[in-house]
Amino acid sequence: MNGIHDRGGMHGMGPIRHEENEPVFHEKWEGRIYAINRAIGAWRKWNIDAGRHAIEQIPPADYLRMSYYEKWLVRNIGLLLKHGLVTQDEVDTGKPVSGSQKATPPLTVANLAPTVAQRPSYARPDADAKARFKVGERVRTHKINPTGHTRLPRYARGREGVVERHHGIFVFPDTNAHFQGEQPQHLYSVRFRAQELWGESASPRHSVYLDLWDSYLEHA
């Protein structure tokens, strides 16, 4: 979707505010909502792409106003509701509806270490997918404007670049975010000259690399 989250190349957002000795969490609730996010994710009712898409769907003015973890709070409540883990009444009252059965959490201290340390992979090396492009080939990104989730940012649509690296076969976020299957595709690192992205006034010694799926690309 052409959302406010797709920030590359926008102006007027003000200076970058670097904070010396920044704490990991500025307030206790930020750490709690981060941890809740990990713990409810262990129910595996949704996936990382659906989680990102839920943040993209926060209306633009709210997206810019909210702090980072406030967006996570809103996203998590939305996902819990959408996937039936809690009801609106429960969110409003903070109490389980009477008579509801108590579940057993999938993420516990006992299995936390492997959960944090394991390497859940988004690669699908054995998937049946054809690589249409080779390293060194010139490619052009499609001019697409999907209303759903995509990882092809606006600033890089309809642009020419060169395939610099082949990453392998990976889960395709554009379908996975909508529970339409992983539909794995080949993934490439594609190099774009800044002048191709931003015009002739850009520096010739500046380029931007994006990781792009096979179906985003055509031969140039």
Add this chain to the structure above:
Amino acid sequence: MTDDGKSLDRRGFLKRATGAAAAAVPAEMHAQDHGHDHQVVPSDPALRTKALESLLVEKGLVDPAALDAIVDTYENKIGPRNGARVVARAWVDSAYKERLCADGGPAIAELGYVGAQGEHMVVVENTPKLHNLVVCTLCSCYPWPVLGLPPVWYKSAPYRSRAVIDPRGVLREFGTELADDVEIRVWDSTAEIRYLVLPERPAGTEKMTEEELAALVTRDSMIGVAKVAAPRGGKP
């Protein structure tokens, strides 16, 4: 479990999820929250998070001890010191550096740094003529096992907007001036590949141990917004 909420539209989703309290905070206070003035609107998300946690615990959906352990992990165990050790090892061990730059994941795993958001690692090396900078323009992708959780500025609108279009201007804001003939490569983390910058080893560190070198390496240098400064006071 019920199906409630499945048919929520976006407005309804937000209205219900944010609640009425947010609307009570004056607009000018929100405006100040643009950066990291978290103190300005603390109570509302803090209270809502507390209520949500208590609901989820009571329903048996989350284990509060697991939440404590996750917070402790990212506050105290996983952070940029991990990445600094990777960099220092690469500076002192050329065979390790070769493995690291050829295939980041296994080389980083040799030091024990694996896990969520570090599943597919690529290491990009800075040289006197080449500078790498990492961003995520679409969300906040960041290599957690080696750098921990990202700082606020990395996730903020200004950095995500400008890193790809004006990297020199961004670097200047961090006090990093590059000569005109230096090539800049910006890595926009659009997939599950996570990038770690291998900064240049500063001059005057030839006699330092791996541990001393690791202490010099900053988080910002591994994102690519800064260089590693030569040691102050000049160790011989």
